[in-house]
Amino acid sequence: MVAVSKTKPASDIKALYDAGQRIFGENKVQELADKAAQLPTDIEWHMIGHLQRNKVKYIAPFVSLIHGVDSLKLLKEINKQAEKAGRTIPCLLQMHIAEEDTKFGLDKAELQALLTCPEYQNMHHVKVCGLMGMATFTDDTMQVTREFEGLKKLFDEVKQQHFANSSSFNTLSMGMSGDYELAIAAGSNMVRIGSLLFGERNYSL
Ligand SMILES: *Cc1c(COP(=O)(O)O)cnc(C)c1O
16 A cells, blocks of 8 residues: 655654555655655655656655656656666556546557567666556446456556566556545555545645
C-alpha cells in the first residue's frame, strides 16, 4: 500500500510512519522533495502524479518508484537523470483505462510501440516494473471492474510478451480510496490510498 500524503503536512506522515508505514506517494515534485528532506530517510517515496520532464532531475536522486510514465520522452529523461545520479529508477507505465479523456496514460498501441522501440531497449537506467491505471470516477462498479480487469489482462499479456525472462515486471498499481476493493478483486497488487488514511484533502489551504 502506498500512503498518498499529498497536501498533508509532514507531521501527518510522521504519525503514520511511527505506526509502521514506509511507502508514501506524492503527486507534485516540489512537495515530494520538500517532504523527503524533512522526514526519515528509510521512507520509500513514490511519485504518483503527472511528471513534467523538466522536473525529473529534482527527484531522480532518491525516488523509489515513478508511477505515471506515459511517454517515451519522459522515460528518456528519467533514464538520463538516473544515470547522472548513478542509479536505475523503477518505473510504471501509466495506461489510459478510464472513459474520461482527462486522465493521462498510454493506449495499447502506444505501449507496444514504446516497449519495442530500440531507444527504449537501450535505456540502462530505468527499469519498467509494471503498469499503473486509474479507473473512471463513477458509481458504476461494473464499469470500474471492467476497466480494472482490462488492465490486469493487459498486464499479463505484456509480462508474457516482453518480460518473460524477468522477474522485475511484477507491479500492477491500481485502486484508490474509493475503488481499491474492486481493484484488488481484479488483480491489483499495489493500491494508492490517500483520503481513507489521512482524511479528505483541503486544496484551498
Ligand atoms: C490522489 C491520488 C490517489 C489517492 O486518492 P484517494 O482517493 O485520496 O485515495 C491515488 N492515485 C493518484 C494518482 C492520486 O493522484
